[in-house]
Amino acid sequence: MGLRFCTHGNLIVLVIEDVEERTEWKKTEKQKLKKTFKKQTKAATEIQAWWRGTLVRRTLLHAALRACIIQRWWRLTLDSLLQKKRRQALVTYANTVRAVVKIQSLVRMWRIHWRYRQVLNAIYVIQCHWQCHNCHTCALLRGHCVVTATHLQFHIEIINP
Template sequence: MGPKRSTNTNKANASAAVVIQAWWRGTLVRRTLLHAALRAWVIQCWWRHKLAKLMELRRRTTLEFFARQEWAVVRVQSWVRMWCIRQRYCRLLNAVRIIQVYWRWHNCHTRGFIQGDYELKEDRLNIQLEISLGSQACKVQQCIPLPIKE
């Protein structure tokens, strides 16, 4: 029975060696798969981080563009309002000037005015006056002797 027993132990040893080798190869495969999964997870985390930064950049760019558009709209609206108010102010100012011109002309004609000139000669003063009161006009010419002591 000696030789059979050695073949049984050889078979048992070979079988145990196969089991150990299978376990070791499985461990190596599982370790390789774990490392590959970890590397894939790291790459996915990095990619998600990059996508989040890209989305934040797009959001910020869109927001800044919108803010610039809003600012431009507000600026144009203020210019248009300023232009309309200035037009209205200029029209009112023109109306005021027209009213003042007519009022001054009316006052001048109702109150009257005096226009004239004078000339001073040796011992006389010649005066020519034109007095206007509304539609009436009066012309005065007078020569006044001056009291000069010799």
């Protein structure tokens, strides 16, 4: 049993308590405090876990977005490089075709010029022989020439009046 005095101004209050009851009450209070402390600790742990998870998810989301931006930029860069290569290949092909056509044109022109020179030389030979002939006033020459891709044809007629 315990005796305790409390003063409130001029009033003295005498409190008589049972020590066992008081220790029992302290034990229950301690248990209640432990339970509330455990509940608060558990609640605080859950809040911290939620917050850390939120931070981790946010960090991962930012990392994923950055990776997506980098990938998009890289794909655009690769696409522009591919377009440049295609354009360069097309220009090279066009230049090659233009050069081939030009060479073919020059070769064809040279071949036609060569055939034309052959015809002129043949005509000069015939004229020279005809002029040296005794009776050049006795006959007339009528000629016709056909130039094809593979050969040269002459048709010459001597007409006596």
